[in-house]
Amino acid sequence: MNKKVYYFGEGSKADVDLLGGKGANLNEMTRLKIPVPPGFTITTEVCNEYLENRHRWPKGLDDAVKKNLETLEKTIGKTFGDKENPLLVSVRSGAKISMPGMMDTVLNLGLNDETVQGLIAASGNERFGWDAYRRFIQMFSNVVLGMDMEPFNEILEESSDDLRAVVKAYKEHVLYRLGKPFPESPEKQLKMAINAVFDSWNTPRAISYRTIHHIDHDLGTAVTVQAMVFGNMGETSGTGVAFTRNPSTGERKFYGEFLMNAQGEDVVAGIRTPDSIEKLEQIMPAAYTQLVGIYKKLEKHYKDMQDIEFTIENSQLYMLQTRRGKRTAKASVRMAVEMVGEGLIDKKTALKRLDAAQLDQLLHPSLAPNHDKPVIAKGLPASPGAASGKVVFDSKEAAEKGKSGESVILVRKETSPDDIEGMHSAKGILTATGGMTSHAAVVARGMNKCCISGCGDIVVNPKAKKFVTHDGKEIHEGDIITLDGTTGEVILGEVPTIKSDIDENFETLLSWADEHAKLVVRANADTPKDAQVAFKFGAQGIGLCRTEHMFFESSRIPVMQEMILASSKEERVKALDKLEVMQTEDFRGIFETMNGNPCTVRLLDPPLHEFLPHKQADIEKLAAKAGMTYEKLKDIIVAMTEVNPMLGHRGCRLMITYPEITEMQTRAIINAACDLVEKKVEVHPEIMIPLVGTLEEFMLISKDINRVALGILAERKVGLQYKVGTMIEIPRACLRAKAIAKKADFFSFGTNDLTQMTFGYSRDDAGKFISDYMEAGILKKDPFVSIDVKGVGELVKMCVHEGRKSAPKLKVGVCGEHGGDPDSINFFHGVGLNYVSCSPYRVPIARIAAAQANLT
């Protein structure tokens, strides 16, 4: 068995797997000779062995803990359980990845009826001693013994003047509730606390958190035992948290909050609203100067923005934690660019460090300016963005409503890890207390979710299901409010949102990304307007232009219906002629916008019955227009209805039945392109056949396309390079890739449909069970959001491999939703695709993700 316990300084930041983030960084800071209260860390390996071994300590752990405790006693000159000058410790959990779902901390451990007297004697402060003791009992009872906090708070409120009486009442309460006295032995307290940390790895809350955040369940947690220092020893003591740069804006300015005469938990829990860090300079200039020196050293050492915790005990500064600081997308971009400017990091590091998924925030909605809805309160702008929804006061309810598709805003006095699921489902979070570093703020930023914290303007009454603003306005459950996470404003009613734009820093990063990416990023755009957005966001082409979206427009659907209801080929061709004029115009607009970048146009895909009405009134109207009886049209519609339209008569199957549709679309594409060539505009149309499952389909249809296209080019005497390729969205197409690749100019994966068919999930119906599946851990991620690497991915890989066997230079892309998902992009890069195509607003993220994929 490996080393079980590391005394601070024996490990380093490289040992994060073994010591957890917290432990590794405490070890690192000790090495850097930064003042850290001494302590030791029990490894994650020990935790896993304990959990596997029926919750028994592995051999040798007892001795190792004892030995390290002795070293700690010697270092600090105090003795654990000593009546006169007792050593008190904190016990903290700390996994490789920070996890609010776990037990966090027990402070002041080692206190009992005897050692409290020693603490009072040593500190010369009786109230402090009893306060430390009652805090310890309360915390230990809650996190180790699993008791409810509320009764303790009630006892405290009843007799807060006599803390000794509070301690007595606490202990009686514990005895009454558990039938066992509160443990007096410090050794027993320590062992129980360590076990509680181990056990907290597998609480439902922790498991749920890991599932949501895709964290492996077998990492385990480390346990750090550290000598206590007290920020609540009086007016020369205090505690605070700070960021080496502004985590919200990215500004290079020390940024934080502190509370004098308080323990660290007071800041994080948001019970009292803290002071800004600048104020510390006035109150304790020496400590402040020392803190500034340390933060600069840390940032230089870690080459990244740090989130630090410190405590000042009787004017003496101690660092309790340092870690990579969480940040908004905006801040992450600014910091990355500025740190390159400062020479702290290089461009590659800047790119690799970005959380591509989080960058979505930058393109997230903000409120429409000049709205006339009333601002009813203002809080801290804890996480940017904007959101509207119905007020909900309970996290479970938020989770339920959110899952059923309702937009809700979760309103809480403050949040705790129990609220994770509700926060996840809510569109936005509003809390009455807590600062920018409170639980609500930190978690919301991590979730990339709009949040206003510390909104002292409101009083939350969850029992009455309402909150009251400072001027007496009552907002009840179900009322709609809007949050502006960028300004901290709470607005009554729904305010329209607008997409935000890309700032200069982001532009800089995007240009670096393009330098380092191998994958080209295109956009899915169906109209000239979409194409403009895509082009502005840097799309290097259109990967998917869905022609049917054009037909659904209100001016066009009647012509489409005319075509479908045509009783002869002649009538159908007449309707198609009308559509051709419209389509040619569309394509001209799109090709012109994309200005020489390739544009992939997918031929008509959906089943024709999608274009017919289903409501009686609409059917009557159309019947009258088409000159047939309601019954006749109704019969036609019923006859066209399919049991499984997803697997029905659509895509290229329509082209086999109605080659005249293919011919019309080909004419529109090629004529539009010719028009531009004649105007000296460069244009590269790529015609894509959807839903191909057999080589024979592709050959038949591409023959039709080429006949029509070459005819036009010959007639118009225009030189034009066009391509004819296929979507790969039917599993069979992957299995026949080698043959199809011999004939097709390109492949483009339609991973939406490919996922539907490979899993046998209908996206329209899977909602009914897919959340059950996520909860049961059957699916780690929604396969429609992030590509299923083991299944669908296997097919994709096989298809590329086989296709390139017969056409080594085959151009392969992806045009499903996955084309904008960073994890999926990483996979597509690895498989060797040439491009991804995603919705215009995802293009910037895809560009970053494409670079990251090439840098790992």
Add this chain to the structure above:
Amino acid sequence: MNKKVYYFGEGSKADVDLLGGKGANLNEMTRLKIPVPPGFTITTEVCNEYLENRHRWPKGLDDAVKKNLETLEKTIGKTFGDKENPLLVSVRSGAKISMPGMMDTVLNLGLNDETVQGLIAASGNERFGWDAYRRFIQMFSNVVLGMDMEPFNEILEESSDDLRAVVKAYKEHVLYRLGKPFPESPEKQLKMAINAVFDSWNTPRAISYRTIHHIDHDLGTAVTVQAMVFGNMGETSGTGVAFTRNPSTGERKFYGEFLMNAQGEDVVAGIRTPDSIEKLEQIMPAAYTQLVGIYKKLEKHYKDMQDIEFTIENSQLYMLQTRRGKRTAKASVRMAVEMVGEGLIDKKTALKRLDAAQLDQLLHPSLAPNHDKPVIAKGLPASPGAASGKVVFDSKEAAEKGKSGESVILVRKETSPDDIEGMHSAKGILTATGGMTSHAAVVARGMNKCCISGCGDIVVNPKAKKFVTHDGKEIHEGDIITLDGTTGEVILGEVPTIKSDIDENFETLLSWADEHAKLVVRANADTPKDAQVAFKFGAQGIGLCRTEHMFFESSRIPVMQEMILASSKEERVKALDKLEVMQTEDFRGIFETMNGNPCTVRLLDPPLHEFLPHKQADIEKLAAKAGMTYEKLKDIIVAMTEVNPMLGHRGCRLMITYPEITEMQTRAIINAACDLVEKKVEVHPEIMIPLVGTLEEFMLISKDINRVALGILAERKVGLQYKVGTMIEIPRACLRAKAIAKKADFFSFGTNDLTQMTFGYSRDDAGKFISDYMEAGILKKDPFVSIDVKGVGELVKMCVHEGRKSAPKLKVGVCGEHGGDPDSINFFHGVGLNYVSCSPYRVPIARIAAAQANLT
């Protein structure tokens, strides 16, 4: 270039690819010194080169034909185009596989206004000479010049007494219709006829025939040019066709038909109804004795029943063809067994020779005895079986109605290759003329379709859309009749049909098959009654017991509905308890019937909404019973409706949502098995989880199953071996086979669903385009009938391969419709499956196919 032309005797029966069946066998007979009119065969390679080379003769063909023609002239002592003693030839097509879709024959080629005089002189029979000439013009005009037959027949009827005038009128008609005179040059006639044979390979009719019969389109046809002999030279001449054994019953008795003073076409075309072959013995005993000697020699040489054609010219016997005789399934079985008994072939040959698909005939419906419907006519029992349907007189109409799912009986005076499609779509065929070897009879037997030919009792009037029986009864289009292909009876109205049984010969063959097969054959059986049939047909277990079929019974569906509409888990469990009693009883019956053979039970598969009513009256009734309003129940039903139920909440997805259903079914299976074990009956239940797509699903559900099962076994103290395995029907399951195989006891391919998802075809909807696909040649075979080897088969192969990587002894079977299809069985054998499972009535065929797969 290889040898282009083979003079008879230069080739042999081994050259069938090159010389076609007809040519190869004429060469072989020449080698055997059997009297064959001399001739030569142009190879299929020449045909393909001609077709590829813009219908031009390859270099050297001209010379080769000329050289062989000279040899022929020398052999026979006549000269082509000679005015005095002209050589006349027949020109026949002949592909590797016999194809009614091609040009068949031109007889009497070489006649013109001059040579006809020579023929008259040589034969001393003027009428014969002119008859030969007019026949030649008519045949040549039809098959080479592509003219309609009808006008020629009209001319003939008008002046049949003066055949010379007929010839004149024929030639005038040709000149009038084509604007060109009928070709007089024998060399030109020969070249045109040869080209017509080549070209006939690619007529739409031929292509359609090949598509229906899955014959490669690039085989090409050979052309045989042979000296004419005449069966119509007078009363010592004749022509006939015969089988060396009875092709309908298999009886070892020479069987055939002949016509005196007739050409061969007269027998085949069914214009005159011929005499039985036995009569020949009386009329021309010497020729008959010679014929018997030859047929015996041929059967011994070919070791198979032969279909022969002969002509007697002036008492001189000539063989014109020998080939493997087509036969009914019943006959094929009897012959195979008897030939083994005679020592002619061994068991393996007997098995390999069977057409497994055709054997279905033996299990085909026959008429219920003692029916009271009137027999209105009687014809020849040309192809066994029985069928009812609406009378149709036109093949196109038959094809259309048949495709749309109507049962039709095609009624024709006689059939021709133009009728192929209609015959294919009809349930049965009735012809007024033609014998047991007429086109209708031969083709119907090949198609395994009930047929009555030569029904002289009826007069067919296709224009008036009716036929009239001998006693004046009129049957109109749309009337329902029933054919008994075994007795030749035509019955008015619909007669119920019953499945026929397996005879002793078939039993013998099946026992041989089991000796030679590697694949085990199981049956799909859902009830004890199905299981009995399966067991009787030799199923070695049940591969698929669909438990939902039990729930659809009228006595059970209310309980199922109670379960689905339960408002709490308790209510649901109460309904499930009731179902459990029923299911336990079912399983007991099935397990007991199968008597120790393994039984695979699939847990509930269909979406629950399938069990709820959809008609208003039914919904109202159920609502009243369930104590809810109509609206409420309607809402529930609508909410449960799925857009794509095929890809929805069903199969194991239900088990994740409602584990109590799985638990109930497991209890029923295990308790039923325990009951039998306690009665000392051997039982091997295999529990199968449907629709698994992820390892995690399988693990979660199998854990539930094992918990319940082991609990019962412990409680009842019964020793029972059971297995838990999975269906493989989701493409993803194939891709994850290696992982799933580690946990599952067996795999069973559900190739129906696997085909649906791999192709993206819904079986319920694909009917709308799948026939377009077959016609366009996109699909060679319906992938739901015969497994798609290149696509779905690739997945199957991969799955078996990967699964056996982690579990080398993994038991793998198939339980989709493909389990009873011989071609698919051959594939499954090759892939290394352990068993196939099919519907009980397909079990015998599957047993034969399994043996054949192992013998090739």
